[in-house]
Amino acid sequence: MSLEHILLGLLRQPASGYDLKKVFDERIDYFWAAELSQIYPTLKRLEKRGWARCCQAVSSRGPGRRVYETTTAGRRALRDWLAKGPEIGDERFAYLAQIYLMDELGDLKQTLRFFTVLRDDFNRKLEALRRLERYWVEADPHYPDELPPPDFHVHLTLRMGILSLGGHVRSCDESIRRLRARMDREKHTRPGVSKSTRRKNPHAPPRHKLALRPPDRKSQTPRARP
Amino acid sequence: MSLEHILLGLLRQPASGYDLKKVFDERIDYFWAAELSQIYPTLKRLEKRGWARCCQAVSSRGPGRRVYETTTAGRRALRDWLAKGPEIGDERFAYLAQIYLMDELGDLKQTLRFFTVLRDDFNRKLEALRRLERYWVEADPHYPDELPPPDFHVHLTLRMGILSLGGHVRSCDESIRRLRARMDREKHTRPGVSKSTRRKNPHAPPRHKLALRPPDRKSQTPRARP
DNA sequence: AACCACTATATAACTATTTATATAAATGTC
DNA sequence: GACATTTATATAAATAGTTATATAGTGGTT
Numbered sequence: 001m002s003l004e005h006i007l008l009g010l011l012r013q014p015a016s017g018y019d020l021k022k023v024f025d026e027r028i029d030y031f032w033a034a035e036l037s038q039i040y041p042t043l044k045r046l047e048k049r050g051w052a053r054c055c056q057a058v059s060s061r062g063p064g065r066r067v068y069e070t071t072t073a074g075r076r077a078l079r080d081w082l083a084k085g086p087e088i089g090d091e092r093f094a095y096l097a098q099i100y101l102m103d104e105l106g107d108l109k110q111t112l113r114f115f116t117v118l119r120d121d122f123n124r125k126l127e128a129l130r131r132l133e134r135y136w137v138e139a140d141p142h143y144p145d146e147l148p149p150p151d152f153h154v155h156l157t158l159r160m161g162i163l164s165l166g167g168h169v170r171s172c173d174e175s176i177r178r179l180r181a182r183m184d185r186e187k188h189t190r191p192g193v194s195k196s197t198r199r200k201n202p203h204a205p206p207r208h209k210l211a212l213r214p215p216d217r218k219s220q221t222p223r224a225r226p
Numbered sequence: 227m228s229l230e231h232i233l234l235g236l237l238r239q240p241a242s243g244y245d246l247k248k249v250f251d252e253r254i255d256y257f258w259a260a261e262l263s264q265i266y267p268t269l270k271r272l273e274k275r276g277w278a279r280c281c282q283a284v285s286s287r288g289p290g291r292r293v294y295e296t297t298t299a300g301r302r303a304l305r306d307w308l309a310k311g312p313e314i315g316d317e318r319f320a321y322l323a324q325i326y327l328m329d330e331l332g333d334l335k336q337t338l339r340f341f342t343v344l345r346d347d348f349n350r351k352l353e354a355l356r357r358l359e360r361y362w363v364e365a366d367p368h369y370p371d372e373l374p375p376p377d378f379h380v381h382l383t384l385r386m387g388i389l390s391l392g393g394h395v396r397s398c399d400e401s402i403r404r405l406r407a408r409m410d411r412e413k414h415t416r417p418g419v420s421k422s423t424r425r426k427n428p429h430a431p432p433r434h435k436l437a438l439r440p441p442d443r444k445s446q447t448p449r450a451r452p
Numbered sequence: 453a454a455c456c457a458c459t460a461t462a463t464a465a466c467t468a469t470t471t472a473t474a475t476a477a478a479t480g481t482c
Numbered sequence: 483g484a485c486a487t488t489t490a491t492a493t494a495a496a497t498a499g500t501t502a503t504a505t506a507g508t509g510g511t512t
Contacts, residue, residue, distance in 0.1 A: 167393025
């Protein structure tokens with residue numbers, strides 16, 4: 001479970017569940033969100049497994065704090081997780097599913113609005129990361145390649161966020177441009193709407209003849225086995 | 227729930243749970259994965275709610291099929307989901323969490339290996355999408371902007387996949403270049419290792435002094451309220 | 453006849469995550 | 483003093499998703 005390992009990483013500096021929630025909202029949020037109701041049981045699980053230890057502490061305001069810290073066994077588990085290679089392939093993108101099915105609306109204006117909102121959202125996040133990078137440039141004379149190891153790795157994460165979001169924004173821009181052009185074309189050809197862009201029967205089930213994967217070429221199966 | 231709505235979209239063409247699983251693995255997989263054990267109960271839920279109807283059918287091989295289809299109410303629910311704007315902000319990226327914490331390994335060679343695997347994985351997916359696009363170009367004279375509505379929207383999805391993966395591959399390349407340079411620098415400065423890149427005490431908890439968000443500027447809070 | 457691969461549905465057990473709610477102490481404000 | 487806010491932990495209930503397993507028919511291979 002990724003949350004367990006992220007907590008293991010963060011708890012290399014002692015923190016309470018409440019502290020960790022703030023850390024998540026401030027900087028982990030970009031790639032992993034977590035609620036308090038998930039953090040607390042997970043901390044107990046880590047402690048029971050011997051990956052974290054806990055000690056009571058007093059708070060100047062409010063009830064007592066349970067401050068956790070990664071143990072040696074916990075750091076070993078964290079290293080194992082990191083060493084066994086990238087965890088990839090489980091990502092889910094609801095907005096891509098929405099675009100995939102959006103022909104259902106039968107209204108390019110709505111699709112255009114969708115992409116505009118999406119574009120703004122991606123761009124807002126991109127601007128936040130770029131602002132952050134500018135802040136680092138100004139604040140740290142070691143920036144970017146002489147940064148000490150933890151910051152260097154955090155910076156690699158930041159750069160991946162920036163380049164990835166850049167791709168998303170560009171993609172939205174391209175889609176918006178194409179949608180506008182298509183709407184223009186539709187307007188000018190009315191009422192003799194182009195054959196290719198009109199649905200013959202708008203209530204008929206759409207046939208996605210173009211799959212996202214090209215058809216299998218069975219002949220390509222390797223068969224060298226003497 | 228996104229899975230419900232994706233099924234609603236796919237079931238505009240009648241299909242059984244087994245059929246749907248194949249559709250997921252062939253083309254939905256890129257942005258949403260689903261297991262049979264999740265598809266079957268969800269289909270029953272859709273039927274109970276009146277969003278899909280089911281009729282028995284015989285199979286030439288194997289047991290009887292339960293073929294589902296979206297109802298009018300189901301299509302309305304699908305349209306509502308699409309019309310209420312992009313579902314965004316819940317994405318989780320375990321591999322970014324891994325990079326964020328990878329200073330723990332204290333070994334740039336392992337980080338480099340990690341990025342190489344990641345790069346290959348992104349690139350393999352990118353190549354698959356590009357191959358698919360080439361296949362479309364050759365197969366469809368309407369490509370890309372005269373495509374009928376369902377294919378046009380599927381193509382927008384494909385393009386976002388291509389541009390997003392492109393950003394990821396570029397980001398990996400950048401990281402790999404920086405890692406190589408840093409390793410080179412470390413090698414040449416040994417044993418007098420540069421102050422900035424060496425951990426004083428490799429067992430001390432890392433202090434991520436650079437947060438992914440710049441410090442709050444409290445003074446910026448709007449206060450115009452007469 | 454034994455075995456495997458494929459089609460097809462189903463469910464149990466587990467893990468992960470979200471939403472809502474309860475509790476309680478301290479501080480500040482109207 | 484009443485009330486809101488912040489700090490702090492905790493749990494219940496619901497939802498979402500994975501892994502493993504069971505069942506069963508059909509066709510092909512050994």
